[in-house]
Amino acid sequence: xxxxxxxxxxxxxxxxxxxxxxxxxxxxxxxxxxxxxxxxxxxxxxxxxxxxxxxxxxxxxxxxxxxxxxxxxxxxxxxxxxxxxxxxxxxxxxxxxxxxxxxxxxxxxxxxxxxxxxxxxxxxxxxxxxxxxxxxxxxxxxxxxxxxxxxxxxxxxxxxxxxxxxxxxxxxxxxxxxxxxxxxxxxxxxxxxxxxxxxxxxxxxxxxxxxxxxxxxxxxxxxxxxxxxxxxxxxxxxxxxxxxxxxxxxxxxxxxxxxxxxxxxxxxxxxxxxxxxxxxxxxxxxxxxxxxxxxxxxxxx
Numbered sequence: 001x002x003x004x005x006x007x008x009x010x011x012x013x014x015x016x017x018x019x020x021x022x023x024x025x026x027x028x029x030x031x032x033x034x035x036x037x038x039x040x041x042x043x044x045x046x047x048x049x050x051x052x053x054x055x056x057x058x059x060x061x062x063x064x065x066x067x068x069x070x071x072x073x074x075x076x077x078x079x080x081x082x083x084x085x086x087x088x089x090x091x092x093x094x095x096x097x098x099x100x101x102x103x104x105x106x107x108x109x110x111x112x113x114x115x116x117x118x119x120x121x122x123x124x125x126x127x128x129x130x131x132x133x134x135x136x137x138x139x140x141x142x143x144x145x146x147x148x149x150x151x152x153x154x155x156x157x158x159x160x161x162x163x164x165x166x167x168x169x170x171x172x173x174x175x176x177x178x179x180x181x182x183x184x185x186x187x188x189x190x191x192x193x194x195x196x197x198x199x200x201x202x203x204x205x206x207x208x209x210x211x212x213x214x215x216x217x218x219x220x221x222x223x224x225x226x227x228x229x230x231x232x233x234x235x236x237x238x239x240x241x242x243x244x245x246x247x248x249x250x251x252x253x254x255x256x257x258x259x260x261x262x263x264x265x266x267x268x269x270x271x272x273x274x275x276x277x278x279x280x281x282x283x284x285x286x287x288x289x290x291x292x293x294x295x296x297x298x299x300x301x
Contacts, residue, residue, distance in 0.1 A: 002030040004197070004297035006222060006259065009038075009045035011289045013226045013240075013262045014067055021045050021291050022067045023262065025222060027199060029150065030131060032057040035075065036148065036201050036222075042071030043078050049292050053082040058127070058134070061092035062203040063145035064099040073106040080112045087114040091126050091136070093144045094119035120146050123210070132196075137214050139205035141239040147203065147214045152196030162190040197297060203262060206239050207249070215253035219298045222289075223249070224262035229276050247277035250284065256298045258282055261289040 009024030016022050022039025026046075033055040035042075046052070056079065061069050069092075079088060092100050097119060104115070120126060120136040127134040132150045139145040158173060166185045168176060176182040176190065200214040202223040215221050225247075226240040235242050241249075243260060250258040260273050267273075270288045277286055287295055 003028050004030065006220065006295040006297070007049050007051060008259075008261070008289045008291060008293040008295065009042055009049055009051070011261045011263060011291055012039075012067065013224070013264050015265055016041065017265050019291070020263065020265075022071065023203070024071060025201065025261075026051050026055070027150070027201075028055070029199075032131070034058045034060060034134075034150070036060050037062055037068040037203060038071035038075050039067045040070040043074040045291070046075075053079045053084050056084070056088055057086065059088065059090045060134075060148050060201070061090070061096075061100070062139070062147060062201070063093060063141060063143050064096040065143065065204065068203060069099065069103060072100070072103040076104055076115065077107070077109045079115070080109060083112045087116055089116045089118050089127065091134070091148070092119050093146055094121040095144045137210035138208075139202070139210045140208040141204045141206070145204055147205070147210060148201045149214045149218075150199045152198070154196045155194045156187065156191045157194040158191050166190060195301060197300060199297065204239055205241065206236055207241065207245055211241075211249055212253065215249050215255055217253065218250075218255045220257045220259065220295070221250055221253070221255045222259045222261060225260040225273055225277075226262050226264050228267060228272060243273040243276040244280040247280035247282040247286075250277075251280065251282045255282075255284055257285040257287070257295070259287045259289050259295055 005028050007026040010021030012020035021041045023037040024042040025036040027034045123137050132152050135149045136146040139147050180187045198218045199220045200218045223246045225243040227235040227242045229242045229244040232242050273288045
């Protein structure tokens with residue numbers, strides 16, 4: 001049975017707290033696992049969440065501030081220690097290559113796993129598989145930062161009532177799907193497009209074109225909301241979003257499920273983030289993320 005869910009490993013910004021680890025998020029997408037922004041302590045959080053190194057297929061780093069990348073060293077070494085049997089691909093800003101190299105080889109260990117480096121240096125497609133296309137978009141932060149977007153290809157959904165009306169049953173259904181027409185009946189007459197699911201991961205950034213492009217039409221949007229709305233000027237100065245700004249982006253983009261995360265230690269009440277997001281007009285499903293939480297990708301429309 002396929003599983004599509006977000007496993008939240010950490011939700012703190014800049015420094016961890018008693019209740020929040022540094023960043024870390026695993027997206028389970030059917031048989032694949034994509035690890036986003038492994039901050040310090042991610043390896044232990046994976047253990048607590050029941051996530052194994054064998055579950056990983058890709059690692060995506062938005063930028064090289066410590067709370068988003070210091071866990072890379074431990075995760076990469078654990079991948080090799082556990083002798084993960086498949087190739088793993090790492091994506092990150094090309095301008096941070098020196099930081100990636102230092103973290104990959106922070107200490108001595110035996111390399112046993114093929115780790116492919118596929119950095120991003122512009123907006124565009126990073127990977128294309130039968131299951132999804134992975135895209136990157138430039139964000140606005142004091143250091144170069146990219147957000148990531150995963151798009152499932154659209155598919156065809158056969159409509160039983162229309163098939164029955166044309167007397168098409170059994171193996172003929174598959175033949176019609178493959179060939180596009182059968183006995184004068186076209187595929188378009190008995191089917192509809194099933195829109196592929198969409199996921200986006202947006203971390204440290206001010207409002208910019210990239211944020212809106214990543215969020216557009218997402219079923220699940222994971223987005224930073226480091227500050228509350230009353231601290232909007234601080235957010236702008238440091239290259240971050242407020243809860244209201246993140247929710248406004250989600251509202252305008254038609255997001256179905258919004259996950260707010262990356263919270264400043266200055267705030268002790270997570271419910272305020274939810275209230276400000278609702279006040280901004282977002283009416284979809286909303287999660288104020290907490291460590292070790294699991295958030296399912298919404299079912300297809």
